[in-house]
Amino acid sequence: MIYKLFPRLGLWPLKEVVKSRDAFVYLDRGMTICGWMPPEGKYQRWIYGVWTVIFNTFAIVLLDVSLLVSYFKEFHTFTAGQFLTSLQVGFDCFGSSIKSGYTFAGVKRFKQAKKILDRLDDRCTSDEQRSQLQQTVASCNQCYMAYQILYSSYTASTFLAGTCTGRLPWKLYNPLIDWEASYVHFWLAAIFEYVWMTGVVLQNQMSDVYPIVHFLMIRTHINLLKERLERLRSDPTVSEQNNYVELTKCIEDHQLILDYCNTLRPVVSGTIFVQFLLCGVVIGLAMINIVYFSNFWTGLGTAIFLFDLLLQTFPFCYICNMIGDDCGELANNLFHSNWQGAPRYYTATLRYFLHNLQEPIVLTAGGIFIISMATNITVAKLAFSVVTFVEQLNIAEKFQTK
Template identity: 35%
Template sequence: MLRNLGWGSTASYSYMKKQLYRVWTGLVVAFTLYVPVLFVQSLMWTIDISHADTLFTSLEVFFNAPAYTIKSTIMLLNRWRVDKAKDLLDVMSERCVTYEERVEVHKLATRCNYIIFVYHVIYFIPTSLNLAYAISTGIPPLNLYNPFVDWRDGTRSLWIASILEYFLQVFAIYATLALDATPLIFGLTVRAYIKWLHVRVERLRMQTDMTEDENYEELVLCIKDHKLILDYCENMHPLISRTMFVQYATVSLVLASTLIHLVSFADLISGITTAIYMTASLFQTFPFSYTCDLIVEDCENLALAIFHSHWMGSSRPYKSALVYFIHKVQQPIIFLGGGVFPICLNINIQVAKFAFSLMTFVQQMSIFENFEK
C-alpha cells in the first residue's frame, strides 16, 4: 500500500522507473497539501452551513483533512524507517527455523492482511453510504468546491460531481487507511516476536543432549533476539509517536462533532452513516492503544518466564547473563504519543471522555439551536 501511495523505496528501480515514481510521489504530495485548502474553500463558498446535517457531515471530514496532510508528511519524512524495519524483520525471522515457527510467521502475515481488509470495509462503508444518501437527496456527498462541474445544472452534473467527490474521498481514505493500519500491524508484529521469544526462553536447558556451553550460547541468542525487538521498536517509535499524537487530537474533535450530529440533528439514514463513521474514527486509536497495553503485559510475562526457566545448577556465566536478561526485559516497551503521554487504553478512554465533555459544553452553549435540521 505504501508503494502505491508514493511512499515506497526506489532502491531496486531503474533510472527511468525512479523518475516516474518521483513524479507520482510529487502528485500525491500536491494532492495531500491541497486537501485542507479544498475543504476551506468549500466551507467558504459552496457548503450550506445553515443546514446542520450538511454542516456536521462536512465538519466530520474536515477535521480529518489537515490530519491526513500531517500524517502523510510524517510518513514521507520517515519512510526510511519502514525500509529499515523490513530489514530488521528479515534478521529477526532468521531465528524462526522450525516448521512450527515458519507457520506462525505465515499466520502473522495472514493476520496483517486480514487487518487491512477489515480497515478497508470499515473505512469505505460510511463513504459509500454517504454517496448513496447524498444522491437520493439531490446534493453531492460533501458539496466540495468544484470549478469545473456545477451539480445544480441537472441530474447528469449531479452524478458527475458526486462521483468525482467520491473518488477524491476514496484516494484520501486509502492513504489514511494505510497510515492508521501501520501502527496496529507494527504492534501485532512486536507481540508476535515477543511471544516466540517467550517460547524459546521456556526451552532453555530443557534439551538433555546440549552441553552447558551450548545452553549458554542459546541464552545469548535469546538476549540478541530481545535486543533486535528493542531496535525494531526504537526505529519505529518516532513515526508511531507522532502519528498517534495527531490521531488522538483528531479523534477527539471528530467524536465530539459526530456525537452532536447524531444526538441533535441526524435523521435515520444520516444517523446510521454518522454512527458507522464514528466507529471508523475509533479505529484510528483504539486497536493500537489496546495492543500497547498487551505489549507491556507480554514483557512482564517474558520476565516471569526467564525467572522460572531452568537455570538451577547452571554455570556462573549463564546465571550472570540471565540476570542481565531479566533486567533488560523488566523495562517494558512503552510508546509515547508525541513524546508526551503513554499510548494506552486509558488515554483512549480519556479522549472519549473529552469528546463527551466537548459535546455537552457545545449543547449547553446552544450554539447550533438556530440551525436547520
Template identity: 30%
Template sequence: MFDLIKGRGRTVFASRDAVIYLFNSFRYIGFNPPATYRVPYFMYSAIITFFAVLFSPVIFNVGWLRDRNKLSVMEILTCVQASLNVMAVPLKCITLAMAHKRLRGIEPMVTELDERYTTAEDKAKIKQCAVTGNRLVFGFAVSYFLYETLTVVSALVGGHAPLSLWIPNVDWHRSTWEYWLQVSFDSAVLFFLLYHQVLNDSYPAVYIYIIRTQVQLLASRVEKLGYDEQKSVDENYQELLECIVIHQKILKIVSIVESVVSITVFTQFLVAALILGVTMINIFIFADLTTKIASSTYFFCVLLQTSPTCYHASYLLADCDELRIAIFHCNWIAQNKRFNNLLIYFLHRSQDSIPFFALKLVPINLATNLSIAKFSFTLFTFIQEMGLGENLKG
C-alpha cells in the same frame, strides 16, 4: 489477492510478510516507486500527492465555507466532521513518506530474527503474524471504503453533494451536470484520501504486532532454556547469550517504529475527540436517516483509527511481562554461576517494558484511547445541555 489474509498461497511464511498489503498499497498512492516506468510513476505520484494530500485541507474547507448559506446544518456538520480529519492528513502522509526507507529497513532485521526459530510451534506463530498484519490493513480498507459508499449513497438519496468540495466556478445547486461533476469529484478525492488514511492508520498496528510476535517468540525460547538434557552447560550459556542479542535487536526495531508512530498517532489523538464530538452532534440532532447511517459508520472509523494501535501497544506491555516471567521459569537452578550471572543481567535489562508514546508525551494504550472517547461524549453532553444544537436546528 486474498490468499494472504486466509493463510494460503505459500508454504513458508515470514514476519516480513505482514507488511505485503501495506507496501503494495503504498505503490498505488505514489510512495513506493517500481523498478521500471519511474518517470510516469513520479508524475502520477505528484498529482495524487498534491490533490489528495497537500491541497485537500483547502478544498475540503473552502467549499462548505463558500456555500454555508445554502447548506443545511446537517450538510455543514457532515463536511466539518470530514474536514477535521483531513487537516491531519498532510502531516501524517509526509511523516510516513519520509520514514518509508526506515520502515523498509526493518524487514531484513525481522527476517534475521525469524531464522532463529525452527520449531513447528514457532513457525505457526510467525505465520499468524503474517496473516494478521495483512488482515489489519484489509480490515481498515473495508471499514473506510464502506464509509465512502454510505456517504455517497446518502448524498444521492438526499439530493445533495457528498462533501461539497471546492471546485472553482462550479456550483452544484445550479444545474444537473454541475451536481454530477461535484459528486464525481467528491467521490474521487475521498477515495484517494481514504486510501492514504488506511495506510496512515494501519501501519502502526501492523508493526507493533510484528514486535509483539518477536517478544512472544523470545519468551517461549527463554522459558525452555536449560531443559534440553542433550545440551551442555556451555551450550545453554551460548543460547542465553543469543536470546540477549535477540532482545537488543527487538529494542532496535522498537526505536525505529516508535520514531515514526509517535508523530502520526499524536496527530490523530489531537483531532479524534473533536471529530467524535461533532459526529455525535450530527447523528443525534441534525442528521436524517441515511446521513445517520453514514455518520455512524464514520464514527466507528474514527474510533478504529487509533484503537488497534492502542490495543496492540497495551498488549505489548503484557508480552514484556510474560518475558520476565519466562526468565524465572527457565531451568536456571541446574546451570553454573556464569549462566546465572548473565541471566541476572538479562532480567535487569528486561525490567523496562516497551511502552510507546506519542511525541514522548501521551502513552499509546487503551486507557488513552478510552479517554479520548470519553472526552467526545463529554463535549457532546455539554453542547446538548446548553441547548446549542436545538437553537441551531430551530
C-alpha cells in the same frame, strides 16, 4: 473466492516459506497507490515521482484548501447536517494530512524494520514457530482488509446518502464544475468528490493501519522469545556451552526487538499524537450530527465514520498494552527457567539479561502521552464534553430552528 483473489489472507502450508514481511503485502500495495513506495528502477522512479506529486498534492494540500474555501464561499448553502458532516471530515482531513506526511517520511524506517524482521525469522526453525508466524501474517493481512472494507464503506455510504437526496456528499469547493448547472454536472461533481475523497481516505487508512500491522508482527516474535526463554537448559543432553550460546541468541533476539521498536518509534509517535488530539473533538461532532441532524442514510454514513474513528486509536492502544504485559512475562519466564546449577558465566549473563528485561517497551505519542488504553479512554471522554457543551448552549436547537 476471496482467498483466490487475496491469497495472503489465508494460511499457507508449512512447506511454503512464509516470512514476517509477507504481513505487509497489501499494506505495501496500498502505500504504492498513495505514491509512498517508489520502485527500484531509475526511469520507473521518475514516472512514479510524477504520480506521487499529483496524488499527494490532491490528497494532502488541495483537499484542505477546498474545504476551507467551501466554508467561506458556500457557508450559506449548507444545511446543519451538511455542515457538521463537512466539519467532522474537515478536522479529520487536516489531521490526516499531518499523519500522511509523517507516514510518508517514515517509509525508509519501514524498510529498515522489515530487515530486522528477516533476522528474527531466521530463529524460527520449528514447525510450531513457523505456524505461529503464518497465523500472524494471515491475521495482519486480514486486519488490513477489514480496514479497507470499513473505510471504503464510509466513502460509499456518504456518497450514496448525498446523491440520493440531490446534494453533494462533502460540498468540496470545485471551481471547474458548477454542480447546480444541470443534472449531468451534478453527477460529474459528485463522482469527482467521491474519487477525490476515496484517495484521501486511502491515505488515512494507511496511516491508521500500519502501526497495528507492524506491532502485531513484533508481538508474535516477543511471544516466540518467551517460549525460547522457557526452554533454556531444559534439555539435559545439551552441553553447558551450547546452553550459553542459546542464552546469548535470546539476548540478541531481544535487542533486535528493541531495535525494531526504536526504528518505528518516531513515526508512530507523530501519527498517534495527531490522532489523540483530534479524536475527542471529531467523535463529539459525529455524535451531535447523528443525534440531531441525520436521517437514516446520512446517519448510517456518519455512524460508519464514527466507528472508523474508534479504529484509529483503540486497536493500537490495546496492542501496546499487550506488549507491555508480554515484556513482564519475558522477565518472569527467564527467572523461572532452569538456571539453578548453571556455570557462573551463565548466571552472570542471565542476571544482566534479566535486569534489561525488566524495562518494558513503552511507546509515547509526541513524547507526551503514553500510548495505552487508559490514555485512549481519557481522550475519548472529550467527545462527551463536546456534546455537553453543545447541549448547554442549545446550539443544536438553534441550528434546527434556522
